[in-house]
Amino acid sequence: MSINATPAGAEVSAGAERPGGRHATVPTQRSGRRKAPLSENKKAERKLGWLLCAPAALVMLAVTAYPIIYSVWLSLQRFDLRFPDQREFIGLENYVTVLTNEFWWTAFGVTMLITVVTVAVELVLGMGLAIIMHRTLIGRGLVRTSALIPYGIVTVVAAFSWRYAWTPGTGYLANLFSDGAPLTERASSLAIIMLAEIWKTTPFMALLLMAGLALVPEDLLKAASTDGATAWQRFTKVMLPVMKPAILVALLFRTLDAFRVFDNIFVLTAGGNETSSVSMLAYNNLIRGLNLGIGSTMSVLIFITVAIIAFVFVKLFGTAAPGSDDGERR
Amino acid sequence: MADIVLDKVNKKFPDGTVAVQDVDLEIADGEFVILVGPSGCGKSTTLNMIAGLEDISSGELRIGGQRVNDKAPRDRDIAMVFQSYALYPNMTVRENMAFPLRLAKLDKETINQKVDEAAKVLELTPLLDRKPANLSGGQRQRVAMGRAIVRQPKAFLMDEPLSNLDAKLRVQMRTVVSRLQKQLGTTTVYVTHDQTEAMTLGDRVVIMRGGAVQQVGPPQELYDHPRNLFVAGFIGSPSMNFLHAAVQDGGLRTALGDVPLGDRVRRELEAADAPRELILGIRPEHFEDAELVDEESRRRGLEFEAPVEIVESMGSDKYVYFTVEGEKASAAELEELAADAGAADFSGAGSNLVTRLSAESPVAEGQSRRVWFNLEKIHLFDPANGRNLTLHEGRAAGALAD
Numbered sequence A: 001m002s003i004n005a006t007p008a009g010a011e012v013s014a015g016a017e018r019p020g021g022r023h024a025t026v027p028t029q030r031s032g033r034r035k036a037p038l039s040e041n042k043k044a045e046r047k048l049g050w051l052l053c054a055p056a057a058l059v060m061l062a063v064t065a066y067p068i069i070y071s072v073w074l075s076l077q078r079f080d081l082r083f084p085d086q087r088e089f090i091g092l093e094n095y096v097t098v099l100t101n102e103f104w105w106t107a108f109g110v111t112m113l114i115t116v117v118t119v120a121v122e123l124v125l126g127m128g129l130a131i132i133m134h135r136t137l138i139g140r141g142l143v144r145t146s147a148l149i150p151y152g153i154v155t156v157v158a159a160f161s162w163r164y165a166w167t168p169g170t171g172y173l174a175n176l177f178s179d180g181a182p183l184t185e186r187a188s189s190l191a192i193i194m195l196a197e198i199w200k201t202t203p204f205m206a207l208l209l210m211a212g213l214a215l216v217p218e219d220l221l222k223a224a225s226t227d228g229a230t231a232w233q234r235f236t237k238v239m240l241p242v243m244k245p246a247i248l249v250a251l252l253f254r255t256l257d258a259f260r261v262f263d264n265i266f267v268l269t270a271g272g273n274e275t276s277s278v279s280m281l282a283y284n285n286l287i288r289g290l291n292l293g294i295g296s297t298m299s300v301l302i303f304i305t306v307a308i309i310a311f312v313f314v315k316l317f318g319t320a321a322p323g324s325d326d327g328e329r330r
Numbered sequence B: 001m002a003d004i005v006l007d008k009v010n011k012k013f014p015d016g017t018v019a020v021q022d023v024d025l026e027i028a029d030g031e032f033v034i035l036v037g038p039s040g041c042g043k044s045t046t047l048n049m050i051a052g053l054e055d056i057s058s059g060e061l062r063i064g065g066q067r068v069n070d071k072a073p074r075d076r077d078i079a080m081v082f083q084s085y086a087l088y089p090n091m092t093v094r095e096n097m098a099f100p101l102r103l104a105k106l107d108k109e110t111i112n113q114k115v116d117e118a119a120k121v122l123e124l125t126p127l128l129d130r131k132p133a134n135l136s137g138g139q140r141q142r143v144a145m146g147r148a149i150v151r152q153p154k155a156f157l158m159d160e161p162l163s164n165l166d167a168k169l170r171v172q173m174r175t176v177v178s179r180l181q182k183q184l185g186t187t188t189v190y191v192t193h194d195q196t197e198a199m200t201l202g203d204r205v206v207i208m209r210g211g212a213v214q215q216v217g218p219p220q221e222l223y224d225h226p227r228n229l230f231v232a233g234f235i236g237s238p239s240m241n242f243l244h245a246a247v248q249d250g251g252l253r254t255a256l257g258d259v260p261l262g263d264r265v266r267r268e269l270e271a272a273d274a275p276r277e278l279i280l281g282i283r284p285e286h287f288e289d290a291e292l293v294d295e296e297s298r299r300r301g302l303e304f305e306a307p308v309e310i311v312e313s314m315g316s317d318k319y320v321y322f323t324v325e326g327e328k329a330s331a332a333e334l335e336e337l338a339a340d341a342g343a344a345d346f347s348g349a350g351s352n353l354v355t356r357l358s359a360e361s362p363v364a365e366g367q368s369r370r371v372w373f374n375l376e377k378i379h380l381f382d383p384a385n386g387r388n389l390t391l392h393e394g395r396a397a398g399a400l401a402d
Helices: A008-020 A022-032 A040-075 A093-099 A102-135 A140-152 A155-165 A172-177 A186-213 A218-226 A231-259 A263-268 A278-288 A292-316 B043-051 B093-103 B108-121 B137-149 B167-184 B195-201 B219-224 B229-234 B263-270 B332-341
Strands: B004-012 B018-027 B032-036 B058-063 B078-081 B155-159 B187-192 B204-209 B212-217 B241-248 B251-254 B257-260 B277-282 B287-289 B301-313 B317-324 B351-358 B368-374 B379-381
Touching: A040 A292, A093 A292, A102 A140, A102 A186, A102 A231, A102 A278, A140 A186, A155 A172, A155 A186, A155 A263, A186 A231, A186 A263, A218 A231, A218 B043, A218 B078, A231 A292, A263 A278, A278 A292, B004 B043, B018 B043, B018 B212, B032 B043, B032 B195, B043 B058, B043 B078, B043 B155, B043 B187, B078 B137, B093 B108, B093 B137, B108 B137, B137 B167, B167 B195, B187 B195, B195 B219, B204 B219, B204 B229, B212 B219, B212 B229, B229 B277, B229 B332, B229 B379, B241 B351, B251 B277, B257 B301, B317 B368, B351 B368
Parallel strands: B032 B187, B032 B204, B078 B155, B155 B187, B287 B351
Antiparallel strands: B004 B018, B004 B058, B204 B212, B241 B251, B241 B277, B251 B257, B277 B379, B287 B368, B301 B317, B301 B368, B317 B351
8 A cells, every 4th residue: 555655766765775774664654654655855855954954942841841841840839939938839729819810800800991992993904094095106115115114113112102201290182182180080991001002012013914915916906996896895795805814913913912912011011000901911910020920820820711713813814823824825 | 889989198207208109090899909918018008998997198098989088997897807917816717707796795695696697608607616726727818708798888998918828829719709799799999019919800900119009900911011110120021131232323233133223113213312222121022032932923033042040831831031141120110029039149050031931842951942022022221210111101012112
């Protein structure tokens, strides 16, 4: 069976190699288990591939796998640096503590709200911006550069400028819109956090979507207009479906990013008035509270949530993983 | 169904380039008109203006007697087939074909019936549930045609619809397009850069160059009576031979010998501003092996002897390439044609002569051969403006006409 499936050339080369030594039999046995046995050439190529990847893979493991495993390990212990003597392995007790805690669920709700609202608004605005950038004929470079400025500013710097703007007395926006201090109330604080997020990352969304727009052939839009489609119908029935893979990738990137929101909240409200995100909460427990056990548990939970979001996007919506050859999938 | 009238239509781009200038064209109801020319001649721009995908800078466009200059493509009731087919990748074949009908808000039953009908005509029925990505080039092309015909529009506009197909399929699809157009009797404007397609498909052919119409007419008329050097060189494959000819003592001195002139051409050449140098054009089939020419024909032509370079036997006849001495014919039109053929930077030494001789001719490569050519079929062109001097009231009469 396995010999039949082998390409003719492979048989010859395998035969030629055989006198070389006993080692030849080992790979033959191993490949016998596969559906299509690999030729010597292919095997050598594959081995070389692994060797070339190895250094990078090792570095990746060292800098990501170790911290991940260590934080999982920490999350299974009672470990508070203020009481180092009480350190002990307690299994999943930390998870029970966190998942039954109302602060966690409030933060989770806040994070979800910020994620959903900002990503939705960014998608709409980003699409508009992308179309503008794509269609501009005059001053294209200028339009694109100016649209991308917010994305070029460091998040913390931008967050501080928003904070000053909304501080009564010194801020131009605070005096304009209200008499009170908007950053001291929950609803207005959340709105300002979301505004800062949207202002900052819409250009990134636009950039990703513009790459998708470039994939829509001009002929397709021309065909649609002669077929009788209005501008809106061309957009919804032709452009959006063709752009779907690009849109999903953009949404995935932004959702994952938005769920880990931290900088803006840290600077604008420091989590006051129940505006903490899950990242904020984990930071407060882990770094400020020195509770390594609970803090690590929260980090692991965030990690799991992000993994679930990615899984849903890739498996259910069929988002092609960036860089894969499967861009054709619709 | 409707007629299409272009009245002094111009297209000027914002950067100042003129893509189309003063095109006057009347396309009758049900007519099949081909726009042909080298790339950049304005044929596609003209088509896009008829479709409404491109604004008209000046002039008037009427479809069915109605001015449509300012109408959006969707209000013109025309269907277009693109070179890239432009099928919607997210829709099945059925959905692609139903798309214009759905936009027109027809009811489901009518849509299904019309799509099935069109699919039957184009033999697409078994493919209706496939996505375009799973179709071959020829099948995609047929779906694009199907999407155009389901609507029964006033006119079909086709922008090089066969250019992406391989040679064999292209010939086959040519007959499909032709048959379909005759069956439906819908006014059709078809753009191509392929002169063979233009000759075989159209009722009338419009030859364009640099945004201007060169000549309009049935294919045979363009072939037999080209108005200028460009048309003569563009139509026909292999193309017309062009030779340098000097006016001397009431005759022409050419690489093929001295060509006598009839009274009419001579009168034209006597004018004060008449050119002293001409370009002589003659098609390959107007040559014959001198041995095979009867006495009667011999008197109407001239003979010359030249070394045979290459013989291509086609079975029915032979293409024989001769090298002839003498100056090369040169004119802007000829350079443009060569550039379009991709041969601008390639020229052998001396002039090359392509002839089509009878299959019985015993001609062989490497030897010299006596060849006869028909003086009545000669065209003479003014190199300065490309005008065909042998043309009289629209008919070409050869060099000897009185």
